[in-house]
Amino acid sequence: MRLGFTHEQECFRAEVVDWLETQLSGRFAKLRHLKSQSAFPEERRAWERTLAADGWSVIGWPKAYGGRDASLAEQVIFAEEYARAGAPGRMSHIGVELLGPTLIHFASDEQKARFLPGIASGEEYWAQGYSEPNAGSDLGSLRTRATLEGDEWVIDGQKIWTSLAQHADWIFVLARTEPGSRGSKGLSFLLVPLRQPGITLRPIRQMNGEAEFNETFFDGARTAAANVVGGVGNGWAVAMGLLMTERGVSTLGQQMGFIADYDAIVAVARANGTIDDPAIRDRLTRAYAGLRIMRATALRILSADQLPRAALTQKVHWASWYRDLGELAMDVAGQSGEVGGAGDEPLSRMADLFLSTRAATIYGGTNQIQRNIIAERALGLPREPKG
Amino acid sequence: MQFVETPEQALVAETARGLFADFASGLRATVAGGQGYDRAQWANAIGEMGFGGIAVPEALGGAGLGPIELALVAIEAGGGLWPSPLIPSIGTAIPLLIGTGLTDDVPALADGTKIATILFVTDEAFTRRNGGWHVTARGLAPFADSADLLLIVGGTRLAVMTAFEARPAPSLDLTRPLAAVTVDGVAVAVVDEAGPAIADALDRARVTLAAECLGAAEAALARTVDYTKQRVQFGRPIGSFQALKHRMADMMIATEAARSAVLYAAAAAAEMDEGFAEAAAIAHFTAIETLRRCAGDMIQLHGGIGFTWEHDAHLFFRRAQGAATLLGTPAASRARLAGLIGLEAKAA
Numbered sequence: 001m002r003l004g005f006t007h008e009q010e011c012f013r014a015e016v017v018d019w020l021e022t023q024l025s026g027r028f029a030k031l032r033h034l035k036s037q038s039a040f041p042e043e044r045r046a047w048e049r050t051l052a053a054d055g056w057s058v059i060g061w062p063k064a065y066g067g068r069d070a071s072l073a074e075q076v077i078f079a080e081e082y083a084r085a086g087a088p089g090r091m092s093h094i095g096v097e098l099l100g101p102t103l104i105h106f107a108s109d110e111q112k113a114r115f116l117p118g119i120a121s122g123e124e125y126w127a128q129g130y131s132e133p134n135a136g137s138d139l140g141s142l143r144t145r146a147t148l149e150g151d152e153w154v155i156d157g158q159k160i161w162t163s164l165a166q167h168a169d170w171i172f173v174l175a176r177t178e179p180g181s182r183g184s185k186g187l188s189f190l191l192v193p194l195r196q197p198g199i200t201l202r203p204i205r206q207m208n209g210e211a212e213f214n215e216t217f218f219d220g221a222r223t224a225a226a227n228v229v230g231g232v233g234n235g236w237a238v239a240m241g242l243l244m245t246e247r248g249v250s251t252l253g254q255q256m257g258f259i260a261d262y263d264a265i266v267a268v269a270r271a272n273g274t275i276d277d278p279a280i281r282d283r284l285t286r287a288y289a290g291l292r293i294m295r296a297t298a299l300r301i302l303s304a305d306q307l308p309r310a311a312l313t314q315k316v317h318w319a320s321w322y323r324d325l326g327e328l329a330m331d332v333a334g335q336s337g338e339v340g341g342a343g344d345e346p347l348s349r350m351a352d353l354f355l356s357t358r359a360a361t362i363y364g365g366t367n368q369i370q371r372n373i374i375a376e377r378a379l380g381l382p383r384e385p386k387g
Numbered sequence: 388m389q390f391v392e393t394p395e396q397a398l399v400a401e402t403a404r405g406l407f408a409d410f411a412s413g414l415r416a417t418v419a420g421g422q423g424y425d426r427a428q429w430a431n432a433i434g435e436m437g438f439g440g441i442a443v444p445e446a447l448g449g450a451g452l453g454p455i456e457l458a459l460v461a462i463e464a465g466g467g468l469w470p471s472p473l474i475p476s477i478g479t480a481i482p483l484l485i486g487t488g489l490t491d492d493v494p495a496l497a498d499g500t501k502i503a504t505i506l507f508v509t510d511e512a513f514t515r516r517n518g519g520w521h522v523t524a525r526g527l528a529p530f531a532d533s534a535d536l537l538l539i540v541g542g543t544r545l546a547v548m549t550a551f552e553a554r555p556a557p558s559l560d561l562t563r564p565l566a567a568v569t570v571d572g573v574a575v576a577v578v579d580e581a582g583p584a585i586a587d588a589l590d591r592a593r594v595t596l597a598a599e600c601l602g603a604a605e606a607a608l609a610r611t612v613d614y615t616k617q618r619v620q621f622g623r624p625i626g627s628f629q630a631l632k633h634r635m636a637d638m639m640i641a642t643e644a645a646r647s648a649v650l651y652a653a654a655a656a657a658e659m660d661e662g663f664a665e666a667a668a669i670a671h672f673t674a675i676e677t678l679r680r681c682a683g684d685m686i687q688l689h690g691g692i693g694f695t696w697e698h699d700a701h702l703f704f705r706r707a708q709g710a711a712t713l714l715g716t717p718a719a720s721r722a723r724l725a726g727l728i729g730l731e732a733k734a735a
């Protein structure tokens with residue numbers, strides 16, 4: 001067990017800090033400390049391409065696919081400095097953090113060669129097509145179907161809550177490819193071009209006012225027969241592999257990002273004096289401890305050869321922590337936090353945290369579903385009845 | 388950076404697990420016996436197995452390993468609620484004596500032939516007399532009635548006493564009983580102005596205590612899971628009811644968080660990381676709170692049997708409370724953490 005960084009790793013840190021500072025005080029200054037996930041899409045694309053051009057987009061990936069084979073320590077350093085510098089949320093998140101690792105694990109060499117470079121280079125953006133109007137927590141009841149016609153899959157059905165599809169070029173779709181199959185059987189994991197006549201997007205406005213997610217309608221949409229990952233009928237295993245990444249492994253960068261939220265709340269607490277309230281101070285202290293513990297858990301998960309039990313508990317832990325942070329934000333901000341912030345911000349950052357953090361305990365599998373998974377897989381308790 | 392046990396560390400944990408599992412059948416007899424601990428078990432674990440000296444340098448008769456290995460042993464001891472002076476003597480006195488350079492008694496503590504405990508006092512307890520330090524104090528200290536040495540900690544000063552009175556007190560925590568101590572005499576050794584060394588040693592002690600609490604919390608969860616798989620009501624195992632499954636999932640979320648906090652703090656101690664004091668405070672309050680919660684849930688999820696003297700659940704619950712006052716409270720650790728991270732109140 002070793003926590004510290006070597007001299008070489010500290011040199012790596014200096015390089016990262018230097019690069020980020022140059023970019024974010026120059027050309028990309030307007031993206032610095034940006035809270036919105038959907039503002040400035042063009043600049044964000046340029047940011048992704050710039051990260052890629054200098055080799056910073058997917059440092060943990062193998063060199064062959066555009067990465068650096070970065071060690072755990074280097075990934076931690078990069079994530080920490082990225083957050084500390086106030087660099088923007090990654091528009092490429094779904095491709096870089098969810099699909100990429102899944103392809104590296106499950107895809108054929110041809111598929112890797114076709115799709116990984118586009119993700120790494122910031123040229124191709126992805127959306128996640130799992131949830132349907134009648135298949136949320138019970139994902140296995142999904143009905144979107146795909147039929148092989150000649151050398152193409154033809155897809156019909158509907159997905160919903162599809163985040164960032166408005167900025168995406170491709171979507172990975174979990175679809176029923178075996179007619180009459182039920183549950184987790186007979187599903188396939190398909191890679192589908194999003195910009196085509198057979199697909200219609202309709203934005204859905206969220207409770208925080210933004211419209212980051214969408215309804216996605218498939219009406220005879222097409223993709224090449226070869227674009228099925230992990231084999232026809234094996235989609236569930238691939239989809240679950242991706243969810244494990246989403247819930248446990250991919251979250252280091254995201255959790256580093258939480259530090260910026262915490263810092264922003266502390267800054268408000270200092271400015272308005274609520275830091276002198278012992279109850280607020282204690283909640284801030286607990287929030288800080290939570291940050292450190294989540295970081296340590298992420299290190300445990302990333303260090304292990306075999307996923308430790310903590311990989312199953314991390315999602316509820318961070319999601320609940322984040323939701324609590326949203327409430328703390330408004331308790332610190334008080335009534336003045338309920339109206340618009342500086343400049344043209346429609347709401348203060350505190351109010352936005354208060355609203356936005358409610359999503360964390362829902363997406364990627366709700367807290368209740370995560371608890372079922374922990375109880376059944378980690379503790380071996382009896383399984384839920386299935387309908 | 389590599390945050391996973393080495394094979395050697397995993398072996399330490401496994402060895403300790405086996406030993407404390409063997410000891411477990413004696414738990415109730417030891418508690419009932421009034422001695423507080425089992426001398427044969429103590430000699431075996433601390434002396435023969437060498438767990439007492441695991442974090443002690445070889446020059447002082449130890450194994451020369453470190454805080455991580457000690458934490459791994461403490462986790463396993465906690466899992467069996469091992470009733471013993473492990474935390475005061477091995478976990479606290481040894482780092483205090485090493486940290487302040489009073490190492491004469493360390494070999495005897497490390498091999499278990501002597502036992503030490505600690506008493507926290509205020510400045511007034513100390514008076515200068517004839518060139519020495521006279522200590523006058525009363526208080527509670529775990530296992531003081533079995534101790535050869537009493538370490539008196541008062542702010543920036545550490546005193547070692549060999550003459551003191553100790554009367555066992557009926558204690559809430561049956562697996563780490565307190566004794567009423569009266570001291571009125573000259574210290575055999577004193578280190579003055581040792582604030583930072585004492586603070587660091589106490590942080591190390593808190594991490595070992597936290598590790599022990601973690602082990603107990605994990606054991607409380609494991610036993611609760613076992614019970615709810617077997618107990619049938621409404622025609623099915625109660626562990627199939629989602630309300631109970633989710634409660635146990637929450638227990639595990641808490642124990643995994645505590646495990647991260649404890650291992651991180653132990654690794655920070657091993658590396659003398661500059662963030663160690665922070666990490667120790669976090670581990671301390673997190674692990675104690677986790678044990679209290681898991682012990683409470685253990686009682687609830689066992690129903691009536693969980694409220695009996697027969698059942699061990701109350702031993703866990705009692706241990707949680709004893710741990711919460713042993714080396715400072717969880718709230719005190721949060722207050723310390725607030726200071727370390729710059730959240731202290733503005734001077735009015």
Ligand SMILES: Cc1cc2nc3c(=O)[nH]c(=O)nc-3n(C[C@H](O)[C@H](O)[C@H](O)COP(=O)(O)OP(=O)(O)OC[C@H]3O[C@@H](n4cnc5c(N)ncnc54)[C@H](O)[C@@H]3O)c2cc1C
Nearest residue numbers: 128129130131136137161162163359362363364365366368
């Ligand atoms: C901001 C956001 C972004 C999202 N982005 C995407 C995306 O990009 N792609 C995508 O595919 N999906 C996305 N989702 C969808 C998300 O995965 C689902 O909302 C989630 O899985 C829950 O499904 P549901 O909405 O149908 O709720 P339901 O499944 O209907 O659940 C409703 C309530 O019932 C509870 N519940 C359901 N079943 C059980 C059970 N067995 N035991 C106990 N409680 C239960 C749930 O916990 C929840 O509280 C996103 C969601 C949000 C909020």
